[in-house]
Structures are given as structure tokens and as C-alpha cells.
Amino acid sequence: MQIDSLAANQLPTSRWQRFQPWLNLLGVIFFMLVALASFGLGQSLVWLTTHTLEIGASLSFMLGGLLLPGWAVIRWCSPSGRFDRLERWALSWSIGIALPPILLQLADLVGLPINRWLVFGYGGLALLAAIWPKKSSTWPDRLTELKRIRPSSHAWLLIGLTSVIVLQRLLVVRDLAVAQWGDSYHHSMITQLLLDHGGLFETWHPYADLTTFSYHYGFHANSAFLAWWGQLSATSAVLYMGQMINIAVGPLAYLLTRRLSGNKAAGIIALVFTCFYNTMPSFYVNWGRFTQLTGQVILVGVIVAWLALLDYKAFNWQLVGLAVILTTGLVLTHYLVTIFAVIILMLMVLALVAQHPRFDYAKQVLWRGGAVGLISAVLAAPWLYTIVQSKLTAIARNYVTGYSQSYASSVATLVAIVPFYIKAPLMILIGLGLWLACAQRNWRMLWLAIWSLGLELIAVPYVLNLPLSGIITGFAVAIMLYLPLIPLAAYPLGWLYQRWQHWPWLRGVSMVLLLLTIAWSMPWQSTLATDQYRMFFAGDQQALNWIEQATAADAKFLINGIMSYGDALVVGEDGGVWIPLLTKRQTTIPPLTYGSEKASDPKFDYNVYLLYEALRTTPLASAEGRQLLQAQGIDYIYSGVRLSQNNPKFQQDIQALRYLPEQFPIVYERDGVVIFAVKAQQ
Template sequence: MFPALVDLLAWLPGALVAAPLVALGALALFMLPGLALLRLLPLPVPVRPAQYLAAALALSWIVPPLLLLAADLLGLRWGPLATWAVLLLAALVVFWPRHKAAPARPWYDAELGLLLALWGLTLALRLYLVRELPAGLFGDSYHHTLITQLMVDNGGLFRSWQPYAPLATFTYHFGFHSMAAWLHWLTGYPVLRAVLLVGQVAAALAVPGVFLLTSQLFGERTIALWAALSVGLLSVFPTYYVNWGRYTQLAGQTVLPATCFVWMLLLQQARQPKLTWQRLAAPALLAVLATTGVALAHYRIGVFAACFVALYALYLLLMHVRSWLPALRMFFVAILVGSTGVVFTLPWLLRLREGRMLQLANHMVTTNIGATSGNAPSPIDLERTLANGMLPLALLGLLVLLLRRRWLALLLPLWLGIIWLAANPYLVGLTGAGIISSFAVIIAGYIWLAPLAGAGLAALVDGVGWLVGRVAAGRQAQAERFVIVLLATACILWGVGAQSNLLDPNFKLLTHADLHAAAWMREHLAPEAKVFVNSFPAYDAYVYAGTDGGWWLPLISGHRTNLPPMSYGFEAAEDPQFALLVMEYNQAILEHPLESAAAVAALRQWGYRYLYDGPAANPPVEHIDPARLADVPYYERIYDRDGVTIWRVR
């Protein structure tokens, strides 16, 4: 515990000094757009400074994808100049003096200070985890980095994946990649590292995000701060996402709390008796933009948001609406804003027809294949979600809230239940299981657990204070303060140590040795040379994936390999038969031991003149084995350094 905290504090100053422009640029990127949005489109009611900042941090993530989509529709190219111009304009909006005096309220309070401290500590932890990595981990990180690089190369959204892969459509949700590309344009930070940094910032933004959702649901500062602490330092997720490069889902879950927050304020305002469209216009437009932003960040998380809005509207109707007129207003506003959000997203959704996503979704609906394979809950990931006391704390929090007649607490398990049914519709006799995967729901569990765990931690403090008050009259407040300090300190010390150990090096595919080898390849291999790298059939043999840094070669060395990015499974290719060809040539080569004449013949037939084996191995059993190929006359070893071996096929 203590060594981890000491190491973190020793590393942090040097990291900030080493890259001050990146630190300042990232701070501007993750704060200014959201603050400007809230200045231009004010919230309908005053909120506390901590809530305001938390909303701004999340809403900043919707601005880059919305502007890139608008630029694409207008045929405009994006780049560093446009990025700087937008952020300077945002700064002007944020700091421009008000024409009339704003209502007197403090811009800073203890709650904001504590939230900033928790977020700062969590952010430092997330960045400390990846301090020595050259790029993101596992398979998802490769295509996320490739998409970001293509955005940079093309000046925004694109269709062709050349020169890295022969794909001809881009239909993937792109909110995360927009942020990474903007960070590169803003600071010049290398794309490989920008993807990693933005992903880790998103993981840290779970702290203000959960705080925002909790504070609006339960209205108690203490519960919201404990919830923020639990997601930042106790919960395994979302920190563990780093091992998978699961950053697009994380981007959606970064925008989700602010989307829910804005919709809650909008629906509350819509049921007021003296409603004017002038007062409703700004929050309505903000809700439209947030709805569009969460959909562009991640399609599945857009469904999460829609489920929440429907449930919250139902709660207001059942608990707070006593006549048909406010109910009608709420319904009209919800339909108008929701449909406008769909219209704003429609230009992008129409592009889905170009790729293969709709075909895959239709296949899942018609065959209901997800009901029997590929969508089963993962016991290991469920255990991670519930670990470190999150489940008992959440159950305690739910019990205490219900005993206090805080019925809104039921919204969280009901929300989770509806999303679980959306992921497993066969439970109610419907098809389409797997379109929203059970895995995606399970690893998002902190969204529902952390607010209730915050209530559980607050209940523990209250309980100890009550017991002390029974024993020593007049000491209850003192005891509660002491318990708060003690419990928070224990959580921080334990959490820093636990969170520091969540990165699993077995998920590392790309290493520094691969980058050095790629530089050598650019000098010594012809640009048109094709390289065979380690591969294996993944997702029930639907696609082929890589096991080491060789998968990254098209991006880092410029050479074609036998492995396109995983996105070839849902994008359309230049050749309609491309996906079948990938399967055919991988199968043709992998079915023979590489030391055999048959394997060499297959390599030559498909045009592969080199073999590449990197230091990583996940899964650990690889087809290219340097020990077995050492004395095979069919190959000439031309590179052998730091675990990377390259052979020429004779």
C-alpha cells in the first residue's frame, strides 16, 4: 500500500515536467468544450460547483465527434488549426464577462475540492499504470489506434482504410477516436500514446461521472463523494479496461452520466406548471447534443441512456405528477428531444448501411444465435465487478435508502434489469441476443453498483456515529468525522496499492522491441514485402486475430501482413470476398507446421516472403516458434533482437 503511493508521488512531478504541453493541452481538451457548452446552453436550475464541473468534463467528450461529423457532411478537412480555433473559441466563451450579474453563489466549495482531489488521485493512478507502455494493450487497442491514425491522415472521418488495410467503409462509433485525434492535433503527441492517454483519462472520469449521477439521484453530497471514491479506488472496473483496450465503451460510459443528468433536469423542468419554451430551449438542445454524443461514442451505451430516460420519466409520472397536463408536457418534450437527437445522429446512422454491422445484427435477430453461444455471462468478469466489497456495500446502501423511503434507489437495479433483458431478450421470448452483449453489461456494472456502494459507505459512517452517540452523548459528530477520515484514508491507501496491480502484462501485444524491429524493417525490407505473423481464429472462428506485435506491422512498419484489423469483421472491404480470403490463406498456412515443405509452398502461393515473431504471446501457443525454425533450411533468419525474430522465406 505505502510503497505504491510513494512510487506514484515520486513519478508524478517528473511526468508533468516531461510533457507540460501535453498536460495543458489535455486539460483544455477535457474541460473547455463542456464548460463552453454549459455557458451557451445554461442548465434550467442552479447546480452545485462540483456537479457543474462533473457535467462539463463529460460533455467535453461530445464536442469533437459532433464537429468532425459536421465537417464531414460539409466536406471540410479537420486538423491542428481547426482544433486550436475551437478550443480558443471555447476559452473565450468560458471566460467572457457576463453582461448581467449572475446570481451570487460560490464557485468553489469543500465538495468541489474533495471531488477534484479524488479525481486527481485517480487520474494519476490511471496514468501511472501505463507509464512504460508504448501503446494500448490487446486486440482492441490496435484498431482503435489505426482508426485514430486514419482520422489524422484524412483530416477527419474517412471511408478507405488504405494504406493499412483494404477496407472501404467506416461505420464504427468514433467518439473516443475523435478525442485521441484532437489531442494529437492539439499537442503533437504521438497517436500510439495519445490513444492510451485518452483511454486512461476516460477511466479516471468515472469518478466525476458516478459522482454526478449519484448526486442527482440521491441529492446527498456525502453519498456522492463516497460513490466517487468507490469507483475510483475500490472497484476493479473501469480500471481493468486497460488490459483489453476497451476504450470505446468507456467513452460512451463517460458521456452517459451527463446525458442522464441533463435529461433528469429537462424532465423535471417539463413537468413544472409555468413552463415557457424560452426556459426549456437551452436544456432541450443540450439534451439533444448529449443524446447524439452518447450514440456516437458507443451505440450500445446509447441504448443504456434511452433505458434510463424511459425509467426516470416513468418514475416522475408515478411519484410526482398528479394531473394529465404535466404528464402530457413531459411526454411531448421527451418525444421532441429524443426524436431530434435521432435526427442529429441520422447522417451517421445512415452510413451503417455501407458496412456489415446491420447484416450481423439481422443475423443475430433471425438466428437468435446469441441465446445459445457467444453471449454467456463470464463468471470471472462478474467476480471482478462484484469484488472488493462492491456487492455487500451496494446491498447495504440499497437497504438503507429504501428504509429511508428513497424510492429512487430502485431505479438503479431496475435500469440494470432492463438492460440485461436487452442483452438477453430470449428471457422474455424475443430474439436478438448478443447485439448488446452480456459481457458489455457486466463490465459496466460499476455504473449501478458505485452509487449504491457510496450509500453503503455513508451508512457505515452514520452507524458508527450513532453507536458512539449512544455510549457518549454529544460525541456523535466528532465520531463521524473521525470515522470519515479513517475510512477514507484506509480506502485510499488500500486502493492505490490494489489499483496499481490491475494491469496484466500478459495482455501486452506491442512492445518497444517491436517498434525497434519495425524501424529496421522500414530500412531493410521493400515496402511491398508481405509478412506472415502469428494468428489464430477468434470469436468462434469468425475472424482471425494476432498474438503479438506483428499484428501492428501495417501501422508501425508499413508492411502488409496476413492479419487485417479486427474491424474487417464488421466493415465492407474493397473486395467483397476479402473476409473469406483472410480465412482461406490463414487456414492454408496454419494447417501445416511451418518447418514443413507444405507450409513453405502455402506461404509462397499467397505471396509471403517473411515471417515475424514478437516477444509477446497471447494466447501463449504460437504457430511461429523460433526454436523449431532455427535449423530449418527453408528460412533465413535476418533479424534477432530483444525477442523479435524475422526470417526470409528462401
């Protein structure tokens, strides 16, 4: 295996170079076998053969629904030679993920419901656009051009490593029926509502009593497209789309590092560090924070497209269009990452102007950036209007004016990033990368350090005396620092690799170290998805099947929950939170978005808070507890597997109900799940 490719007109000069493609292929096969063995060879093969529908749908959508549309857009929206084929392939991930939310908004504006056949048509149009001859070319010329494509060793290595990442990310979720932790519930519900309505919606019925939708929906749009494409359930689509977003991080780490450093070897090393060595972003599978990860994936494309536009010798509408698509997609995908992007792009513009301190150059940069910003704002205007009319503006205003100061002071702090967010050896390499960038006066790599510092500062805005504490948490910044810091860590190693061009044995040593890093990652990544963050178990699935069959359609369940977000919201604590989506029965805790969406009852969120505040001090087994349950119209009490395993923070003594079988008969008890019926008081 080797990192660098041969020049197009250079013939192999040694046996080693001649056999590079075959060695790369053997290396990829070896690591796939290692991955299967690390996850349990027999169990992995059984899972792969029993989940062919989900896996096949995900892989085909990755190719036909993401990469092909992204490639087609780059082909028609970038000047010839601006990106080489590998850069196009990597950037296609970002563009393909940015397109579905834009298309959903467009379909909503024209009143066109989305369905499976339209999504297939979208993939078909992308294929045509990817192969259609351009002006002054014919179909025979185009076919001849396609036949002449010969991937280099470098290309095979990059695509091969990405294939290993695909296998790893899929195997990580082999034991999960739904995505992990609390956020995954409302992600799955939003995806289901998109499927139910054929696009954007307002009412959350029958799952929740909410009447607006203003939540960023880029990840959910991609999940819905995957569900339509492969006829998957919303829960499966969210689970697998989350992993595809995590797969996309690898090629985009390569792209960002290569474009900023000008070093292809550094790009490969950055991919390996990001996907095989560092804990982030692989660990996102536990949190279900796929919306922010989706924003980060698009953010890399935004940076690359803006740099390509601002660096180009003349104003180019193709590059403007490319930057507009990515910028608009980011606005619709994640609001906080959009704020990050604004700060990053401002730093980029300032750095460019500082490097070329001329009035005409500054005017040129501002004109191009202004054109992209204005067009993106116009395209996103319908959704921006929805946001302005929602509760989100009031929530943001509360932070700015100092409301919820106790919560703001708790979250507006920096988080220690070593070793969980960035591993300690990478910090040493980051220091070397900074030194090398200074020595070489490579401002683009130094810009990564300024970018990281800017992200840290917006997490603690009081340092600059800004009244924005709490909008962006230190945690939200810490989990994305891998994005600017890992390219800095890869930079000195890529530089050394280039210096070793004439020392094959040193290049061989570096390749062995690279391969050992990948092999080392397999065992720990096989245990990445832990039960600590799991809320829905097989026992919960069986219990929900019973609920669907044995309870009335209007039954209401009390489920376990805790106060969160500075005691402002109640969040579910076990598998009971999934009852509305999977059984259409009601529970006492709505999806987390009830804090940012309007309801038919203006006091809806406050009533949820009052119930759980009362439950803090009122035992369910007491007369007051029974009165509270009946006043809320509660028919059943659900205690899930997670609560029985971890015994977390829910204050109610469920065991005390066992001693009152007349008032709380047990109607279901199996595999860690207990369901009590609530009898009316005589």
C-alpha cells in the first residue's frame, strides 16, 4: 500500500510501484476481515446476512442518493480543473447530504408531496447529469472519456479505507433496534412525520400535541430520503443514516486537510486519525447527535467551496452556485453549526484580506462572499420566516437578555478536551503542526488554529463581554474540535512522508505505523456502542408489542423522566419514551422539541413540568399520588429495562407499587419491564 499516486504520464519504475494497486486491495480485504473478527466473525456474518434489506438500501442510497447527486452538482458547478477526481468524490459527500433539505423546502413551496418514486427519479436524474456530455462534446466522446478513467494507487487506498470505515460503522449498530439515547427519539419522530406528510409538516399528531415545526431538519430529510429509497422504517432510517453521516466524516477530513495543506499524504493520515484513532466523531453513535454531525459534514464543504470561490482568478457563477447550495443546506441543517460557519468564514475573509492588503482584492472578496450570502438567504428565506415565527426566537432572546442565567453559567464553560475529545498524542502532533505551519508560513494551516480558538471563545462569550452565554455550550464546541485540530496533527506527518520520497524503507515504516493504527482501532470500536447510553432494549420492544395488542388506543402511560436543561425540560429515562412513536399511545413526556415548538395548549410545556415537579415529592403509592395520576388521566405506569439495570435519577419508588395490587395491579412483567395498571379510586 502507498499513499501517493503516480503521475498520469509516469510509468512504474519498480516492482513495488507496479504491484501497489494489488497490495492496496489485499490490505483493504485484510482489514475488513480484521473488522469482522473484532466484532465477532460468526455474529457479524449472521447479522450481515439477516439485515440485507437495511444494509443494501443504505449502501445503494449512499451511492445513488448521496454521491451521484453530489458528483453531478460538482461536475456542472465547478470550472474544469478546479477539483481533481478524488477531491470531487470527497466533496460529493457534503453536497449530497446538503441537497435533501433544500429539495424538501422546494417541494413544500410548490405543494409537491415526496414519495419513493420521486426519490428514485432524483437518483436517476443525478446519474444522467453525472454522465451527460457537456457542450462541444458527444456521447461517444463522453463514453470514451469514462472508459479511460484509471484510479491511481492513492485513489484505491482512499476508497479502500473508506470501505473499511463503512463496514466498521455498520457493525457498530448491529445490536441496536433504534438509535441510542434521548435525541434519537425526536429525530425518529420527525423522520416519521416527514414520511407521513410527504414532506414538511406543522402538526405532530398523532404522536404529540405540537402544532409547529421549526427544528432544523437536514439530517431528518436525509433519513426520510433513505426510508423512501429503501422502504425502511423511520427508526431504521435514522439509525443507518446516522452511521452514513459518520462515514462521510472520513473523506471530508481527507478533503479539508488536503485542500488546506496541499499534501495528499496528510489527507490520508487525517482520515485515519479521524476515523480509526480518535474517539470523536465515532462516539456520536452513543449520543444520537446526528444533526450536529450532519452540520459538520456540510460545514467542510462550505469551507472548501468558499475557498475555491474566493481563490479563483475571476468571478465565477458556477462556484457561486456550489457555495450557495452548501451554505443553504447548512442553514436548514443545523442552526448552531451555521453560527460556527459564520465565524469561520469571517476569519477566512479576514485572513485572505490580511494576506493581500489591497483595496481591489478586499472588494473582490466581499463581492463574491456577499453574492453567496445574499442568494443563500433568499433561498432559505421561507424557512427563516418559519423560525422567526416560532418559539426559537424567544428562547434565543432570553439567553441574550440574561434570562436563565443559572443554566447559562453552568454550560458557558470550557470542557477539558484531552483525552476524550482529542487524544493526548494528537495534541503533541498538533503542536508540531503549528510550529511547521509557522516555519513554512502556511496561513491556511495556521487558520485552523485560529478557527479552534474562535470556537472556544464563543463557548465562553463573557470573556469578550458578550451577552450570549448558554446559546453555545462548551460541550457542543468540544465534540467538534476534531474537525480543525486533526488536520493540524496530520500536517507534520504528511510533510515527513513527502520528505521520505527517496527513502523507501522509511516510507515502509510509516505505512506499517498507519496500518497498525487501523488494526489497533478495531477492538475498541467494536465495543463503542455501550448500554450506558442505550434506552431501548429487546425487553422494551416486546413490551411495546404487548401494549399495541392489549391496551386501548387512547391509553396514557406515565413514564420515567428527569429534569434537564437547567430544570427547564423533562426528558425520558428509559424505553417508555418510544411508546407514542411505536404504538401511537400517549405518554406523559413529549419529544424534547416540545421546548421549542408551540402546542394547542399554550401551557403544554408548563403542565409537563408541573407534573414531574409534583412527582418529586409525591409518592405514587400515596393517596395524593393516586389522585395526581387520575387527574392526569393516566391508565398505566411503565418502568423499562434501562431503569431496572441502571436505577437512575427517577425519584419514584416503583417497587412500593407492588404492595398495592388492588390499586396498581401488574399487567405485564418480563425481561426487565414492569407495567402497572392504575385503578380508579372508589
